[in-house]
Amino acid sequence: MASSIAPGAAPPAGPAPGRSRHRRRLRFALVALAAAALASALALSTRFSAEAQVQAASEWDGANCDVRIPGSWASNSLLPDPFTRIDGTRVTSRDQWECRRSEIKELAEHTVYGDKPRPDSVSGTVTSSRITVNVSDNGRSTSFSASVRLPSGTGPFPAVIVYGGFGADTSTILSSGAAVIDFDPGAVGAEGTGRNDKQGAFYTLYGAGSSTGVLMAQAWGVSRIIDVIEQSGGSILNDSTGVTGCSRYGKGAFVAGAFDQRIELTMPIESGSGGVGAMRSIAQESGAQPLSSAYGEQPWLGDAFGAYTGNPAALPVDTHELVGMIAPRGLFIMDNPHVEWLGARSGAVAALGGAEVYKALGAGANVSYHSNVADGTHCAVRSDWRTPLQQSINAFLKGSGNPPGVITMHPSKSANLSQWRTWTTPTLGTGDPGGTTPPETTSPPTETTSPPPAGSGCTARIEVVSTWNGGWQGNVHITAGAAAISGWRLTWTWASGQSIASSWNATVTASGSAVTAADVGWNGTVAAGQTRSAAWGFVANGPSTLPAVTCTPD
Structure with a gap:
């Protein structure tokens, strides 16, 4: 059944890296030195600070992990344990989590979204009104662009990439001192195409018959924008980037944040089936868009996911683990409990499950979930979300204040994680391969x-x-x-x-x-x-x- 709302309807049309790789590596080095010099002080912290947790030096810091996808895996009707590795052993330290996250990434690409390749070269320009992106890979070339809106004041500014110009309230983003990058995701991965005739910049490089779905193709485009910002020298846009989108664009923003560790703040809104919502829960939530519909309506998900639409229990991953892939970076999930098709209860299941990874990393306050709203209008600008949006931008993109750290579910769409797991949440040690050094020396009272x-x-x-x-x-x-x-x-x-x-x-x-x-x-x-x-x-x-x-x- 095609939806006339949320994931199934085109939202209203919207307006059509200063992150320097050197600066990011410098920050990483400073964080590492500070950790070594102040180990005892950090051990007392109950969470990463919003600024200090930004440590990714590249699109994917676990790229060197040796991940081998098995030929088969056991079916599981409950949420898979994010802390159990492919070989059956459990993660006990943050060092081990780095490669476990890479396992989750590879499994998710293999079964849900399709591969996200790293191209041979990326170049482009950043001006006060536009970003141009040029990409070459394996002898092919393509290009696309995005418009820029700067806030008042003197830059360089952090920026939020807004899918289709339709995500978190852009007036609040701008008034909070962050630039808005209006990204046309269709230019990179177009909708309205068949699975063997996909269109857009991504498929120009990798073929119209690529098995990679549109959501991952669009996430690839976000990463290429960040590449250009990194190269730009930081005179206009600085070294902090967020991403947001609503409805189908919320799906895209969620995938972009999960698969690029340079994104400090991810803000998906009302993303529905194929977005944040736990797939195992979607299959059981009355009125939610079925997985088969999300797969068939558009080529959002990778071709391989077609084998799982009727049996999500056979998947080796679920979306709570993508929430965990974003940890400990900033994440603010917004949901609408009044439209059944959006499956807000399944969004809450994924948020609660993924929040356990944040807790294990000592970063529990860096994830927020908010569905307790009265206005049921799809993708409305809600006053309920304005303050946590401002707090998130300040904490993760500007390095000031504290994140909202709030999980608030609407009573009609609340979730109970204990019904969806048998695994427990470890306390991951700070770099000790044996996991014997906890991130805090005292337990919460x-x-x-x-x-x-x-x-x-x-x-x-x-x-x-x-x-x-x-x-x-x-x-x-x-x-x-x-x-x-x-x-x-x-x-x-x-x-x-x-x-x-x-x-x-x-x-x-x-x-x-x-x-x-x-x-x-x-x-x-x-x-x-x-x-x-x-x-x-x-x-x-x-x-x-x-x-x-x-x-x-x-």
């Missing part, structure tokens, strides 16, 4: 109420998942007493300066400092003596001082 009651009743424990300046994220674990419970209600009183900013999987009310939270049905049942882990979660403002929680069966 946790607090338990009184021990589980001997009779009927329940207790609750709040776990601090991550903290940042001015806020923190908590998970709440519910334990039943000697008798099973079919529902729960929690109450507590905040200390001065604390409040809930957002929450998921609970109905929360607040009156002053008093808070009441109740289950939302599916997460209310807890067997006798058992614990429902991460029964619900929230983001809080203020210090991470834990309140005393009272749990009452409801």
Whole structure:
């Protein structure tokens, strides 16, 4: 079924590297030296800072990893473990994660998107109004261009590449001090073509019958723009780049950010099936665009994906691992829960699964997911997203302030990661091949109420998942007493300066400092003596001082 909205409809028409490779390598060297000199201080950090985490010296830093794709792999109806390598061993350090990320990349190219080749040469120009790109590979040449809009003030400026001129609010991007690069993705990978007659600059080089899908072709184009910015000397655009897009362009922005480690901030919006949404979940989410539709409507996905549209459990990867590929760089996912076709619950599943990679790397605050909006208009400019958009640009592209670090799901499209995984999240060591050196020397504080009651009743424990300046994220674990419970209600009183900013999987009310939270049905049942882990979660403002929680069966 072709969609008249979101992934299936063309959005309104929009307006038609200063990142220097030397500067990036210099920054990488400085970060490495700082890490060596201040190891003990870094060990105390609960996350990478938004500026210090930018360490990619090339399009793909794991290019030297020895990745060998097996001929077959086991089927899995749940989300694959991002921390288990192809050989069955588990990742225990950040060094090992670098090559595990390359495994995920190769598997995703092999089964979902198609290959992303590195061309022989790239050249071009950057002016205050335009970027031109010239590419040659294997004796063939092609070119394309993108327009530039500069913010007020004196450059050089960071820039956000906007797919089709249709992504995150460009007025907010410009007012935040970042340039807008209006990228026409169709010039590189055109829609409306058959799989054996693909068109655009990418296919001029690699053939109309290339098995690489349009999303990867367009991501290749984004990387070539960054190549030119890198070469430009940094007089107009500096060394920080983001990417964004909505609907079909949200799919493209997500893929671009996952497959180029030089992109500091990725912001996909309402990307639907074939975008952020976990494919295994899409197949089970009522009303979401089926995978077969996303594959057949346009040649967005690689030709090889046709074998998996009816059986995503056979895939060796899923999109939560692409979220993990972006880690620890900035990621702000925006979703629309009011249009069933967009599959926002599956987007939340992928965001929660990928956020575990961010946590393992000590960068939990660098990923945000936001679907708790009232306006259901597709690709609308929403005031709900303006502040986190500004915070993301400031933190990841300008190196100032803190990222939003918020995961807030609409109650009608919330997700529960525990239903989708059997794997646990490790704490990855800082460069120790054995994984014995954790990124922090102290664990976040946790607090338990009184021990589980001997009779009927329940207790609750709040776990601090991550903290940042001015806020923190908590998970709440519910334990039943000697008798099973079919529902729960929690109450507590905040200390001065604390409040809930957002929450998921609970109905929360607040009156002053008093808070009441109740289950939302599916997460209310807890067997006798058992614990429902991460029964619900929230983001809080203020210090991470834990309140005393009272749990009452409801």
